[in-house]
Amino acid sequence: MKKRIVSLLLVAAMAFSLCGCGSRARSKSGSDSSTSSNSNVTGKDTGKTTKTNKEKDTLFVNLASEPAHLDPALNSTVDGACLAVNSFVGLYTYDKNQKLVPAIAKGMPEVSKDGLTYKVKLNKTKWSNGEDLTANDFVYSWNRVVNKDTAADYAYLFDVVAKKDDGTLDVTADNDYELTIKLVNPCPYFNDLLAFPTFLPVYQKGVEAAGGTEPGKWAQEPGFVSNGAYTLKEWKHNESMEYVKNPNYYDAKNVKIKKLSFMLSADTTATYTAYNSGNVDFIDDVPTAEIKTVKDSCEFHVADQLGTYYACFNVGADLFKDMSPEKAAKFRKAISLLIDRQYIVDSVGQTGQKEADSFVPYGMTDGNGKKFKTSKDSFYDLDKTGQYGVKEAKKLLEQCGYKFKKQGEDKYSVTPAISLQYLVNEGGGHKQIAECMQQDLARLGIELNIKSEDWNVFVQDRKDGKFTFAREGWVADYNDPINMLEIFTSKSGNNDAQLGKTDSKAAPDWKEYDELIDKAHNEKDFGKRAKLLHKAEKMLMDTNAVIPIYYYNDIYMQKTNVSGVYSTVFGMKYFMYATKK
Template identity: 60%
Template sequence: MKKRLISTLLVAAMAVSLVACGGGDKKDAAKKSDSESKKSTNTDVLNINLASEPAHLDPALNSSVDGGCLAVNSFVGLYTYDKDGKLVPALSDGEPEISEDKTTYTFKLIKSKWSDGSELTAKDFAYSWNRAAAEATASDYSYLFDVIDKNDDGTLKVTADDDYTLTVQLASPCAYFLDLCAFPTFMPVPQASVEAADKDGSNPGAWAQEAGFVCNGAYTLDKWSHNESMVYVKNDNYYDAKNVTMKELHFMLSDDMTAVYAAYNSGDLDFIDEVPTDEIAKAKESDEFHVIDTLGTYYVAFNVNSEMFKDKTPEQAAKMREAMSLMIDRKYIVETVAQTDQKLANSFIPALVADGNGGKFKKDGYFDAEKTGADNAKEAIKLLEDCGYTFKDNGDGSYKISPALTVNYILNTMDSHQKIAEAIQQDLAVIGIDMKISSEDWNVFLEDRKQGKYDVAREGWLLDYDDPINMLEIFTTDSGNNDPQFGKDVKSWAPQNWDKYDELIKQIRVETDSDKRIDLMHQAEDMLMDTWAVVPLYEYNDMYMEKSNVSGDYANLFGMKYFMYTTKK
């Protein structure tokens, strides 16, 4: 799931937004006393900063972490995650019945309701899953439904046997299928509302673009001032409403981290998940500062169809990208910008990701992440010379490149992303590459990446479930998350025969032999990394600050934050 989001305008000092994490160890040294941290006194309202307004609140259309956080608090599926990060049944009445060949799942559903009081049945799941998988819906995550077998007419083999029995026929055994059942894209949506708001099928997400839409989660969206704030209120029809402790969630929508941090320190916010880069060192001294593990990678993506590679062979284009990767000083970025002991990344898939067979997936990395930076200038220059460039030594440790090479780098508005971009800009300048930085509003940024309207872009991915395939399948030709444009409108200098990668992913999805499956996934990552279009910088962890009088919220390894059981003293 795409990490970190939008830009918005901070209008009021009092604001509210979503994202709380739990389970992190508090800092032990140099703690500030509680008296130094102002707190709000309304114990029924949790004030949170979300950092951005997601493009979609429809769980089938959302592809961002912040939007996912909103989804898990306003929708619920067959499964969910508890405070210990354990996958547990939600609307499924216990564990499903699974056939001996592990391809047929039969779920018995508990009785539950939509927020408008109407009954929620197995038919709602059958409808919602087919809708999310349908091409007309244009869900970035439609490919996740490829694990389910299809009928001759292309619909999913998902059957509502009766109001509370759902049968799912998989194309082949899928070890992470129940994890998918907790993912937002697999959450039900109300058919009547969806179809009433989109009669001609031109705007699938129209039904959830204003406050008051029907949902089935712990909270409903009561008020929405676009790009400023959201107010969510407790949903009395939620299946576990008796245990929901916080009456309202107030979300502040802003990526102005200086203003957000000031609002937190003044007591107007209870929770923030970003701190201005220049304030992190000081914030870490507080016992309200937390860091928890997540599964994900901060990386840079190259558009393989960018005109900067024109007249190069695919091999030369890859060498150009490799040269620029070698020049990025990852250690400097982690130590001076990120600052929460992130692990330097030398592969796209993080070290903690499981291999699906009881072990960890990661093998040896693809480069020395510790050595990257100016120390690699000569190696980077050699790669670029192989691509037709020449260099003149300026005598001060820098070089002039000929012909001139300009790179346009896009990012979404946020202090930390800007500083990382500036660090990369300085690294590339050592060998004469001129990098221009363009900051864009989140929705524009998302669309430009998706449409390939960029040279280089800031990227981040948090796993949706703990399996390497999740980080590999996003780069198939037909994936809505394929920002590097692999296999799309292929130019002569782009990676060729990307259908081989697509075929690898298809094989992985149906392979039942664990060892063979792991080998296929390593082959896929090798093929991906050989393009040098995906350049990992560091492995994510998740920082947040939370008032000491707040507890009970929690997060899973995939960046989802759950607030329904929060308490505030």
């Protein structure tokens, strides 16, 4: 899922608990962190706290700025997912220990011996307007996602589900409270998908009543019907959102906070100021310049995630039009070798991120009971990047036809001139990373021009391929490497690199990659499946269109009088069981 976080405070796998103020050091070499434990990495308890507000029934939160979509079928961002899981609920959800637990479902699915048929019994629950929610609502909602008119980026997640002769998903409501799901092949992560936002039910009458050609129109204003812990009551666009407790939520008796008030802003300085003044209880980011000030505070927390921060080239960009696919890959590799990842982590990140030497992050399992990534699965010698990568990068660019003239120690000018535009979304952290890269590339006389865009414009421009080079981030939707790799198939709406989507002669042939992912989806032997995924990652990394920078971790600040908020390694925050003293 696309990562929105504005500053650079991010690495690899766990949840955070929000109970005490403690101190736990983490080694930079923590590449073998387990995703099964519940971990919280915080600063020292210095006794320093900020102002708190006295409104016990309202939790004041900042996650990000104006959301692009509240329709769970259309969302593809982490912050949008956070809003979704607090206003909708599916068959399953995650508890505070990151354990997958039943929500609307009665117990875990009954699975056939061949792993192809799932039967799920549903509890009797209601929509926020009091109408019954039934198995047919899931049949409708899931088929809506895969309908081309919906144009859902995540439609490909349903590729694991079989289809009927009429082309609809082989998902059947046996009665109002029993659902049968047929799969194409056994899927080791299918239960996790059933908790993912794209699999959440939506209210058919509300969707159809909105009409029009905009699929998400029904959820663009307050008052729409949902089934989660909270419903949207008020929305001042680009300013604030107010959610109120849904009395028809299946677990409403355990929801204590009556209102969630969201401050909509990507300005970390403004949100940090609001937090310090007591106007906000929880912020999902901190200005980079303030990290040293707050990192020892009891209110500052760092939690691991499964995800990768990376830079991405558009393989169909004009920059490559006169190059062969091989030369274009060499050019991109040269750029990657020039980037000093450790300097970025130390100077901008500051919270123990781990440099990335592959796209699939450490901590991810392979679907066959083992860790996918080991020390052997590295695509970069990180000790030979940055200033130590200049020699090799220069050699690669010379093979692409560029000539260099020495201008000083480890500094050159290049002919013909190389000028790249690097696209980032607004916010200090991304620009600071870009400025680090700008200095790195300047060693070979390469000019990097930084262009900043508003979040929603930025997302769309990357999706449409209206860029040459851009910052990217992906946090796993479920713990399986196929989720990191399937986003680059030619049919994926999340394939910003445009691999397999452009007719540029400089772009690599992407048919084999698509076939590898399809084979992985259809392989019943999970050991063989893991090998297919390793081969796919190598093919992706060989294009050098994807340049991993570091593995994500997640920071937040929370008032000491707030408890009960929790998160998953997939970046989603759950506020429905929060309490305030």
